[in-house]
Amino acid sequence: MTQKPLLTLDHLAVRFPDRQVFQDLNLTLDHGHFLSIVGENGAGKTTLIRTLLHQLKPSAGTVRFFPNRKAIKIGYVPQFRNLDKEYPLTIRDFISLNLSGIRLPWLSRKERHAINQVIQQTNLAAIAQRPLGMASGGEKQRAYLAQALVEKPNLLILDESTASLDNVMKYDLLELVKKINREQKLTVIFVTHDLPLAKQYADEFLLLQRQGYQTGPIANLPEDALVSAQHGGAAHV
């Protein structure tokens, strides 16, 4: 018995007025899989994600979700989010922001339960009542993750969530994501510059390059896929 994939890209192309970012991209992502998207700065990783989210229109080809886009809830942790030291909300209140829509102003018991659950899951229980502005980089990333998870997505997309983290913290975060991926069969797309990290946690990869792309099981990811990554890691600002 073959199960439908969660998502397929079919001859997908995106171009901006001045640049063709990628073209003729074909990909299938199955339920419960962990896909890592790697590529140099400017390779088009974020552009691809935004196309998946229907924030950008492809110039050719299609993005298809199964059974349909409405049935797939996407939790997305964006690449940039500058919250300063003065950011006032507690981690808990920040997480609850994602329970949006036209609903009662106050949280229902079910919603409070969902919040408590993700707080446990992301190891934030001890600091949930503290202002997010005072949290460390790793704690902030866990709070962003928790915010994305609180709506119980079927697909979780992390765009460079480890870029600002030190070695210990980024493995902690990925351990957590992997655990949720395994235990809840949550499909994950993880965008990164960090090849060792991708190798350790992903099932498959998509390597975006200036000329074309490569994809396959993670074991086939070329060691020298990213030239810049070999010289002291991702140059990310």
Add this chain to the structure above:
Amino acid sequence: MFSLPFMQNAYLASTFIAIISGIIGVFVIARNMSFLTHTLSEIGFAGAAFGIFAGWPPLNGMLFFTIISSVIVGQLSVKADRREASISAISSLFIGLGILFLSLTDKSSSYATSILFGSIIGISRANVWQVALLSIVVLLIVAIIYRNLKFDSFDPVGARVKGLWTNTLSIIFLILLALSVSVAAQIVGSLLIFVLLTLPAASARYFAHTVSKMMLVAVILSLAGVWGGLYLGYLTNWPVSFFIATIECLFYLAALGYNRLRQG
């Protein structure tokens, strides 16, 4: 004091004003819109002057001007970098217009002072009803869009990637702000609306760390300000807005001090 009908009216109206200022103020601060609030109050002044010129109640003139201009500002300043400049331009134009309309009317200059600095004697029972009605409308709309407004105000990046209708939300919020400005001007005057719509909420950030508690603290601080101001104004015969401004500034300084202490 409460046996005087105009004091009853002033207390009633200012209670509504304090409640919506505290609540709307929390979003004003989160969305970094203090400067725009200031401009809207100047526009409110022009609107009131126009109202007098045209023979309307000043509040209607204010509502008319602030709502139209908040929509225009919303359109002009989707791009944040253009915002300050376009707001300054609009604000100078409207102050100019306000002065023009005032000079064109034959009403005495005391009218101008009461628009600019507020007046508690001028508040009739009918004004109170109007203020109450507008406040309830503002609160109802906030309640309906509360979750989305909260998300967009406190995590704009997250709200945008979630696909919330952030542009529509901004415009709705600007209209709510215009309503609040016009209502609050009744007591504190257009020069000082700013005080009620920004200081209590800015102070609340240091005492409370969830959106609902910030709203509660901001409402308490603005209630303390207007009630205290009315009382002191009654005792001394000095302008109420002076006391309100002073009380709110003291709260703000206290909040900063508290924050300093806590961070050691």
